[in-house]
Amino acid sequence: MTPSTLLHSVLREPQRMERLTAEQWNALIRVARVEMLMGTIGMLSTGMHVPDKARLLLDEAAAIASVRQNAARYEVQRMVEALTPTGMPVILMKGSAYLMADLPPCPGRNIGDLDIMVPFDRLSEAEAALKRHGWQSIKAKGTYDDSYYREWMHELPPLAHETRGGVIDLHHTILPRTARLTPRPERMLANAIPTNCGAYIMAPAEMLLHSATHLAYDGDLQGGARNLWDIDRLVRHFAEQPDFWDDLKSAATAHELTSPLARALRLSHRLYGTPSPAALRGKPDLIDRLALRKLRGHDRYGAPTTPISNFILFLRGHWLRMPLPMLTRHLLTKWRARRAEARQAGRENDQ
Amino acid sequence: MRLRIGPAIFDIRSPFGGAIASLRHLYRDYPQGMPDEIYDFTVAALPTTPWRRWFRPSIRLQADFTVEEAVPVALRHALLAFEMGVNMQMALGYRRDIILHAASAARDDRAVVIVGDSGSGKSTLSALLSWSAGWRHCGDELALIGLAGDYSLTPYPRPIGLKNQSIPVMRERVSADRFGPRLEGTMKGTVQHLLPPVDAIQAMDRPARPALIVSPHFTAGASPEIRRMTQSEAYLRLSVASTNQLTLGEPGFDALIRLIRSVPAYDITYGTSEEGLQLVEKLWGDVE
Numbered sequence: 001m002t003p004s005t006l007l008h009s010v011l012r013e014p015q016r017m018e019r020l021t022a023e024q025w026n027a028l029i030r031v032a033r034v035e036m037l038m039g040t041i042g043m044l045s046t047g048m049h050v051p052d053k054a055r056l057l058l059d060e061a062a063a064i065a066s067v068r069q070n071a072a073r074y075e076v077q078r079m080v081e082a083l084t085p086t087g088m089p090v091i092l093m094k095g096s097a098y099l100m101a102d103l104p105p106c107p108g109r110n111i112g113d114l115d116i117m118v119p120f121d122r123l124s125e126a127e128a129a130l131k132r133h134g135w136q137s138i139k140a141k142g143t144y145d146d147s148y149y150r151e152w153m154h155e156l157p158p159l160a161h162e163t164r165g166g167v168i169d170l171h172h173t174i175l176p177r178t179a180r181l182t183p184r185p186e187r188m189l190a191n192a193i194p195t196n197c198g199a200y201i202m203a204p205a206e207m208l209l210h211s212a213t214h215l216a217y218d219g220d221l222q223g224g225a226r227n228l229w230d231i232d233r234l235v236r237h238f239a240e241q242p243d244f245w246d247d248l249k250s251a252a253t254a255h256e257l258t259s260p261l262a263r264a265l266r267l268s269h270r271l272y273g274t275p276s277p278a279a280l281r282g283k284p285d286l287i288d289r290l291a292l293r294k295l296r297g298h299d300r301y302g303a304p305t306t307p308i309s310n311f312i313l314f315l316r317g318h319w320l321r322m323p324l325p326m327l328t329r330h331l332l333t334k335w336r337a338r339r340a341e342a343r344q345a346g347r348e349n350d351q
Numbered sequence: 352m353r354l355r356i357g358p359a360i361f362d363i364r365s366p367f368g369g370a371i372a373s374l375r376h377l378y379r380d381y382p383q384g385m386p387d388e389i390y391d392f393t394v395a396a397l398p399t400t401p402w403r404r405w406f407r408p409s410i411r412l413q414a415d416f417t418v419e420e421a422v423p424v425a426l427r428h429a430l431l432a433f434e435m436g437v438n439m440q441m442a443l444g445y446r447r448d449i450i451l452h453a454a455s456a457a458r459d460d461r462a463v464v465i466v467g468d469s470g471s472g473k474s475t476l477s478a479l480l481s482w483s484a485g486w487r488h489c490g491d492e493l494a495l496i497g498l499a500g501d502y503s504l505t506p507y508p509r510p511i512g513l514k515n516q517s518i519p520v521m522r523e524r525v526s527a528d529r530f531g532p533r534l535e536g537t538m539k540g541t542v543q544h545l546l547p548p549v550d551a552i553q554a555m556d557r558p559a560r561p562a563l564i565v566s567p568h569f570t571a572g573a574s575p576e577i578r579r580m581t582q583s584e585a586y587l588r589l590s591v592a593s594t595n596q597l598t599l600g601e602p603g604f605d606a607l608i609r610l611i612r613s614v615p616a617y618d619i620t621y622g623t624s625e626e627g628l629q630l631v632e633k634l635w636g637d638v639e
Contacts (some may be wrong), residue, residue: 006443022388029389030393030415052390055524057389063446067600070600301362301364302415
């Protein structure tokens with residue numbers, strides 16, 4: 001068992017925590033911190049007999065997660081206040097949706113930036129309303145980074161609040177505009193479900209689909225253990241509804257996301273035994289193998305042990321994000337900017 | 352190697368054997384080993400790039416909690432790299448108490464908390480208190496204030512990081528074997544560590560109760576002066592000096608409010624170390 005698989009097995013079967021040696025605890029704590037799951041296992045350990053020091057560290061992480069969740073709730077409320085006058089529907093995404101709808105991934109989960117989605121044609125209106133309420137873009141207008149987000153991405157440059165520092169990622173869809181797949185945000189908006197706080201959450205099938213797409217199609221599976229844990233919790237919860245798997249299948253087809261969904265279901269099945277119809281999961285492939293290597297590849301200090309797999313996944317993440325000529329142009333521009341910055345810094349040092 | 356400072360056990364490793372050896376020596380009075388314990392934080396000092404292990408050796412930190420823009424440190428300053436790593440774990444990852452960027456010392460298990468910016472004189476003042484005035488050293492950089500009702504202070508008595516002019520001040524008073532190696536040309540100038548008295552390290556599990564807060568302002572030639580802070584001023588100073596109070600939410604706020612309501616806080620200005628000591632003793636006499 002590697003330190004990573006120890007974490008996966010503890011998530012599957014929290015009772016295992018009552019039988020760990022100090023050495024195993026040390027490895028588990030390192031990997032759980034790297035994967036941002038320390039608060040989660042802290043909550044799962046409630047009422048269990050664990051060594052005093054482990055109890056201290058687990059409770060500490062769980063307490064911090066709960067303070068952060070309070071802060072995240074507050075940010076959601078301020079955001080809703082800012083956007084309510086516009087009358088547009090606002091969908092909470094990922095962590096903040098689980099939080100406001102009190103879904104099973106929530107206990108102990110670390111909730112960072114506030115991700116929201118609004119209709120594409122009301123994006124600038126939403127941005128203007130947030131700016132009136134103190135959120136500021138962290139990228140200067142007219143710079144390359146600013147237009148990179150606006151022209152190519154599925155979200156605007158991050159908006160940080162001027163006094164509280166909380167960050168909102170304002171989305172209009174769930175994948176970059178340059179990505180090879182193009183989901184249909186208008187369907188997500190049409191199916192969205194209102195919550196008490198005034199914002200919406202996605203319907204179960206689409207919420208899961210978003211989580212799956214984010215994991216399997218956007219990026220390099222960094223933090224994958226946590227994202228797959230979200231998926232496991234959501235699947236087990238939603239599958240109690242009779243039509244869930246049918247809804248999921250038709251949603252995946254409508255959004256052209258059957259393949260990322262299949263991969264996410266395969267991986268969470270492997271890690272956490274997440275139940276799902278075999279037909280939806282499809283067949284494992286080379287990317288699955290690399291992904292599993294990365295997900296299982298931490299040493300007892302939490303450091304990665306599979307650099308080659310990780311690098312291939314990094315390349316794949318970029319490859320999926322944009323066509324090759326565009327990617328080349330992007331990397332070249334970023335490289336030039338860094339070089340100019342270094343030269344500037346050199347000049348200042350000489351003075 | 353494993354090392355315990357106050358409430359936290361650190362697992363420290365590095366391929367640079369000499370760096371580990373000098374760390375072991377500097378921390379010789381502290382608990383080490385502890386192979387069967389669950390530790391709090393891991394800190395590794397690794398070569399910046401593989402060839403930097405041999406060629407112009409330089410260190411980057413890998414740890415449970417890190418910041419992105421951490422600067423590499425030259426191998427000859429390895430002790431400072433470890434210190435940075437250990438401090439970073441406490442500042443970013445330790446959430447059991449309020450962490451103040453402050454020195455502290457105790458007498459009869461009642462403590463003075465010395466809060467101030469880097470360079471204000473808090474390390475020197477705390478070194479003088481423990482080595483010249485018989486106080487129990489509880490830490491020169493981080494003070495841990497409990498979240499429970501009695502806001503008690505948990506000692507975190509790391510070796511004192513003396514800088515520049517304060518080094519000769521202490522060399523006059525303390526025997527040479529209590530000093531670490533002299534580190535020249537660091538970001539803060541010359542740095543040399545001073546080990547606290549052995550008694551203070553052995554008593555590091557005994558909490559103390561804060562009774563006085565002072566904010567030192569050492570200005571060469573200034574005449575001694577004492578000014579009492581208002582409670583709101585004291586709250587602001589301590590909150591700003593804390594790495595984690597705001598992230599602790601309501602319990603952090605409540606604990607700090609309890610502290611400043613019960614413990615008086617003063618600005619003290621002085622021109623010589625002796626005057627500084629005298630001012631602290633005078634204020635201590637008032638709270639006793």
